[in-house]
Amino acid sequence: MHEFLTAGIIGISLGAQYALLALGFTLIFGILGVINFAHGGFYALGGYVAYAAVSQAGLPFPLAVLVAVVATAALGALYERFLIERLVDDHLATMMLTLGLYLVISTSLLAVFGPQSPEFSFPVKGTLRAGTLYLPLENLVVLAVCAAAIGGLWLLIYRTDFGRALRALADDRRVAMTQGMRPGLLFPLAFGLATGLAGLTGALVTPILALSPSAGDPVLVTSFLTVILGGLGSIAGAVVAALIVGFVEAYASVYLGGSTGALILFVTVLVILLARPTGLFGREIRGA
Amino acid sequence: MPGIAKRSLAASAFALGLVLAGGAAAQTACEIKLGALGPMSGPAAQWGLAMLGAAELAAAEANARGGLQVGSQRCSVSVLSYDTRYTAEGAAAGVNNLASQGVRFIIGPVGSPEVTGAKPVATRHRLLMFANSYAKNAIGPQWPLVFHLGPGPSEWAPPIVRLAKEQFGMRSVAIVAPNDQGGTDIASVDAEVYRRHGIAATEEYYQRGTTNFAPIVTRLLASRPDVVDTASSPPGDAGLIIRQLRQAGFTGPIGRLGGPGTEEIIRVAGGIDVVRNFYWYEVAPTEDPRVRAISDEYRRLLNREPPENTNMWLWVVGARMTLRAIERAGTATDTGRVAAALRELPVEDPNLGRGAWTGQSFFGINQELSLPFGMGMILDGRMVGVRRIDVSPQ
Structure with a gap:
């Protein structure tokens, strides 16, 4: 029973971390139709920016996390604006661009x-501690931040004009543009939002794990x-899938x-995808 | 037309002759290219960069003496490196790449998957390879040009386990390592040595790339071991395992019969107080001033800080021995003759001291370069130091 409960607590912690990671990844695909292979790079970069801000600039940790979010968001937005934007509809080119960026980031680090x-x-x-059960406080903080980030992102996408504009562009770019939506401005912002989430995860999680x-x-x-399990492009799917993967x-x-354990995870995902090839929330995949 | 063709042919032959002659003239300035094959990026990068640093230091030492005397020629030594990313396919591709650039001698690779991938290709090219790794088949009679930088766990694990048992009195150990050859080959040897010393041993393997070890830690502790041994887990993984073991309430000693990286392990674990009681295999007697002098030599000759990982101190001996064997054999191309010269060389290094050729009993071939090694220990959060352990010839 002790192992069962401990595994449950670990599953929630893992799921929260995976949800934070998957949100940015699915956001970029959902809105831009780009598979961002540099996502892991922004995670590592976020960790190193926070580390440098704490150890070299002497900033307090919360401020260092903020610096990491801003830095990774800015880099993502600029990269989208000046490189990805030019080839945004060419899936192969954007894959190569993001993969190349990942190699540049990891080698530079x-x-x-x-x-x-x-x-x-x-x-x-x-x-x-409660008997033999335990929960590190750092995991509790990540859980809280994760819940806040998911809630904040949901509000941003579904309750603001910015979110409506992004969803309109994801739904049908041509029609959205005739309504005055500007992908040249909104796409970099969406990309920056997603890479900022990756940076936030890196800044929060790498001190708990390893950098x-x-x-x-x-x-x-x-x-x-x-995100494949949750349905590419689906925010709710990413969160639910992250918890499944974690558990x-x-x-x-x-x-x-x-x-x-690793084998079981992949087999589980395979079985779910056989039953639902578009993922758990596949209906929400972008139509553009 | 036939006349024109003949004249063209003659002109081409003349031009080719000039090119070849030019090439021959260039070759009089003899250069020996030493290949450095290993992980230069990724989680195992510090092991590969330590190996690269050792090859560069050995080359710089040779060049500072005016080069190697190879037969009648004086040859400079250069180093070409290739990043394997700690994979078998990367190592195989690396051997091809280095061979295509004229490399005949390779220092590396570092890990078992790489060595497994590199050996067949190196043998096909007839390259001499000085590999590390704790693979059970790292060397063998079927690979006469492959040498092993050792000793391996079959040599160093028994004295360390004996000393650890004297210190901590443990009766059970749980060994955790990656589930590929780089983990299983060493963890299984470690487990066997523990059992021979009357210590019950269980083995637990994880997928390389695991980022959170909390589930593995829960499983490890279910068997209530006295000691947890992180074997050849990469230092970053080992540090995180230790940190999560302590968070889970484990207070027993931690062992590490595997690759070096103590400083990084302590950093990732959260400090020496978190690690608390720790014993580990150290590749060299790191507190010996003569051994530490290698780093001073590195700074002097290469004008930069040496790699942090202590593996560099061991690798440098392998690189030096290879260059000495080339001089003794009097050839920089016939790797068979160089291998024969290498087998005859006495194992004696100005920094690491006297060692021995071993490997006959475990590998079936006496091509393991065994040098004095160390056993490090941290007791109650205090660094006790690294104890020197000498090897005996077979």
Whole structure:
């Protein structure tokens, strides 16, 4: 029973982290139709910007996280505006552009910070304990931020004019443009919002896990898996899928081991996709 | 037309002759290209960069002496590197790439998957390779040009386990490592050594690329081990495993019978107080001033800071020995003769001291360069130091 409950707590923590990661990834596909292979790079970059802000600039951690969000959002917006925007309808070209950006980011981080993980720890220490159950306080903070980010994003997309404009562009760009929507302005903002979310996740999660130039490698795989399961482009799907991935990973790893656990996760996703090839919330995939 | 064709042919032959002659003239300035094959990016980058640093240092030392005397020629030494990203396919591609650039001697690769991928290709090109890795088949009689920078776990695990048992008195250990050859080959040898010392051992493997070890930690602790050993998990993974073990309430000692990286492990774990009680295999007696002098030599010759990972101190011996064997064999192209010279060289390094050729009993071939190694220990959050352990010849 102890293992069962512990696995449940771990599953929620994992799911929250995966949801934060998947949101940005699915947002870019949902609005621009671009699969952002640089997503993991923005995650790692967010971690390093926060690390540099704390260790070199001496900023308090919350401010460092804010700096990381702004930096990754700005880089994402500029990259979209000056490179992706020109080829936004060419799926192969945008894949290569984002993959290239990922290689540039990870190699630059390696050159600047070196291959070793730096000492970068979460400022909130301590663990809540109830008998043999435990929950690190840092995970609780990430859970809270994740819930706030998901709620904030939902409000932004579904309750503001900016969100309506983005959804209109995702739905039918040509019609939206005749109504006065400006993709040249809105697409970079959407891309920046998504990369800022990746930066936020990196800044929050890398002090809990580990920071290294290659920290983005597994992030890309997990994000891709989650959004495929949830339905590419669906915000609700990304959140639900992230929780499923988190719980399956936690329970399978605890009861079957690390190797078999990974296998079970992929088999579960495969079975769900066989039943619903468009993902759990596939109907919300962009139509443009 | 036939006349024109003949004249064209003659002119072409003359031009070709000039080019070849020019090439021959250029070759009188003899250059030996040393390949450095290993992970230069990704989670295992620090191991590969330590190896690259060692190859560059050995080349710089040789060049500072005016180059290598190879037969009647004085040859400079250069280093060409290739990033394998710690994969078998990357290593195989790297060997082809280096061979195409005229490399005949390779320092590396570092890890078991890479060595498995590189060996067949290197053998096809007849390249001499000085590899690391803890693979059970890292070297063998069927790979006469592949040498192993050792010793491997079969050599160093027994004395370390004996000393750890004396210190901590453990009766059970849970070993955790990645589920590929880089993890399973060493964890299974470690487990066998623990069992031979009367310690019950369980093995737990995880998918390489795992970012959160909380589920693995829960599973590890279910067997209530006295000690958890992180074996050859990359240092970043090992640090995170330790941190999450402590968060889960585990207070026992942590072992590490695997690759080096103690400084990074302590950083990622959250400090030496979190690590608290720790014993590990260290590739060299790192507190010996003669060993540390390698880093000073690196700064002096290459004018930059040496790689942090202590593996560099071991790799430099392999690179130096390879260059000495080239000089002794008097050839920079016949790798068979260089391999024969290498086998005859006494294992003695100005910095690491005296070692021995080993490997006959475990690998079936005496091509493992075994040098003194160390056992490090942290007790109650205090660095106790690295104890020197000498190897015996086979």
